[in-house]
Amino acid sequence: MKKxxxxxxxxxxxxxxxxxxxxxxxKLDLYLKxxxxxxxxxxxxxxxxEEIEVKSLNANSFxxxxxxxxxxxxxxxxxYAPLAAKNSIVIDNSSYFRMNPSCALIVPEINFEDYKKFSxxxxxxxCSTIQCVMVLKPLDDEFDLKKVVYSTYQSVSGGGQKLVSDFSRCRNGLNPNILPYDLTKNLIPEIDEPSIVNYTKEEIKMIQETRKILNKPDLLVSSTCVRVPIIRTHAVTLYCEFKKEVDIDKVYEILSNTIGIKVLDDLDNHIYPLGEKALGNDLVYVGRIRKTFGNKNxxxxxxxxxxxxxxxxxNAVQILKRIIEDKEKNK
Ligand SMILES: NC(=O)c1ccc[n+]([C@@H]2O[C@H](COP(=O)([O-])OP(=O)(O)OC[C@H]3O[C@@H](n4cnc5c(N)ncnc54)[C@H](OP(=O)(O)O)[C@@H]3O)[C@@H](O)[C@H]2O)c1
Structure with missing residues (x-):
């Protein structure tokens, strides 16, 4: 196999x-720069x-x-991504290309094949969108999703190294430099910049990206994104409405049999998804699964x-791995 x-x-x-x-x-056998x-x-x-020296990025890096x-x-x-894409396949973690109609937006378990159709x-x-669509996709396939309302509880590492340092300042009793308030004393319902109609950019990203990944441009989606004082792992509550009536036993069966998802749901024994469980692994944990009162769907x-x-x-490395496997298969 080519390295x-x-x-x-x-x-x-x-x-x-x-x-x-x-x-x-x-265990991907790659040369890294x-x-x-x-x-x-x-x-x-x-x-x-082995030690690899970090280089300063420039236009000839690729x-x-x-x-x-x-x-x-x-x-x-x-x-730099368009420069890199002249000779290489680029997988970009920033939000810049996500809604560009000529770029695929991929969660490999859902729409991996899209990468062949685009640039x-x-x-x-x-980050919050990925864990939600992982759970929504198999339920959409069964019950036909009509509407979803997200409420997030997002950790500090979601904002990068600078936000983690700013949170440390708060924990040491100093005023934050980046956070608008002391996160040790407040949950903060503001992630990323203000956007349209009193939503934040983070909330708009979740709305638009959900529609694009699930290929449901008319899906009703709303979102409220909140920063919480933990370092790593995000939680989200999802209120969903489907076109078909929800069969709760079928929900458990579907989610339990979906690769990449782990159901943890036994309230009497205090079993539900927790950050400590999710930390450092690739699974999406789902629990507190309930029908809503007054709406059978x-x-x-x-x-x-x-x-x-x-x-x-x-998610990015899984995309990379599958593209490499595809290339090797088609040799
Ligand atoms: N954190 C998350 O949970 C998460 C989830 C999904 C997507 N993302 C996205 O992933 C990206 C990185 O997030 P992060 O949390 O890893 O941020 P981070 O901890 O702040 O890291 C930023 C990286 O960018 C580098 N960088 C900054 N300016 C640069 C420049 N002029 N040239 C080359 N490199 C430069 C930094 O290098 P130096 O160390 O030299 O400054 C550092 O390696 C962002 O677009 C973010 O939106 C993050």
Missing amino acids: YRLGIVGATGLVGREFIKVIEEY LFASKKSEGKKLIFNN DDLDFVLFSAGSKISRI KIIANPN GLLLYVVSDNLRKGASS
């Missing part, structure tokens, strides 16, 4: 470091017990690469997953 060459842009960040771990865990900002030039990161994973924010992806820039969805769910794994790095 492919992979570049990671943003290798020193929270997602970038997790990329390296996941690639090791998945690591890039970050000028300030990280010369830093060394470990991959398969000359000899087969694939490039981007996780350095939208501004960097906007400029060489593949977008990795928003309604369903409530509580979903937890690791935002830095399935919500970011693992």
Whole structure:
């Protein structure tokens, strides 16, 4: 098998470091080139017990690469991803290309084949969106989803290294520099910048990306995104309405048999999805599964997953792995 060459842009960040771990865990045999900002030039990161020196990103960084994973924010992806895509397949973690009609937005368990139909820039969805659509897709296939209302509980690492440091300031009794309020004293219902009609950008991302991934442009979706004072793993409650009546036994059966999902739901014994369970693995945990009062087509769910794994790095590496397998098959 060919040893492919992979570049990671943003290798020193929270997602970038997790990329390296996941690639090791998945035993992908790749040459890695690591890039970050000028300030990280010369830093060394470990991959398969070997040190790799981080290089400062420039326009010639991609000359000899087969694939490039981007996780350095939208501004960097906007400029450099099209350059990388001239010779390489790009998987981008930022939000910049997600709603571009010529880019695929992929959760491999749902719509992997889309990557063949679009440009060489593949977008990795928003972290909270991924864990929700993983659960919604098999239920949509059975009951035909009409409406979903999300309420999120998103951890600090979702905002990158700078937000984690800012939260540390709060925990040390200092005023935050980035967070609008002290997150040790408040849950904060504001993630990313304000957007249209009193929604935040994060909320709009969840709405638009859900429709695109599920290929349901008319799906009714609303979202409220809240930052909570834990470091890692996001939780989301989902209120769903389907066109067909919900059979709760069938819901358990479907979710229990879906790859990538783990049902934890035994309230009497205090069993439900928790961050500690989700931390460091690729599963999406679902529990607190209930029908709604007064609506036979309604369903409530509580979903937890690791935002830095399935919500970011693992989803991207799973896309990469499947493309490599496809290439090898078609040789
Ligand atoms: N965190 C999550 O849960 C999550 C989930 C899904 C998607 N994402 C997306 O993934 C991306 C990265 O997130 P993160 O949480 O890993 O952020 P982060 O911890 O802040 O890391 C940012 C990375 O970008 C690099 N970078 C910054 N400016 C650069 C420049 N001018 N040239 C090259 N590299 C530069 C940084 O390098 P230095 O160390 O040298 O500054 C660092 O490696 C963002 O687009 C984010 O929206 C994050």
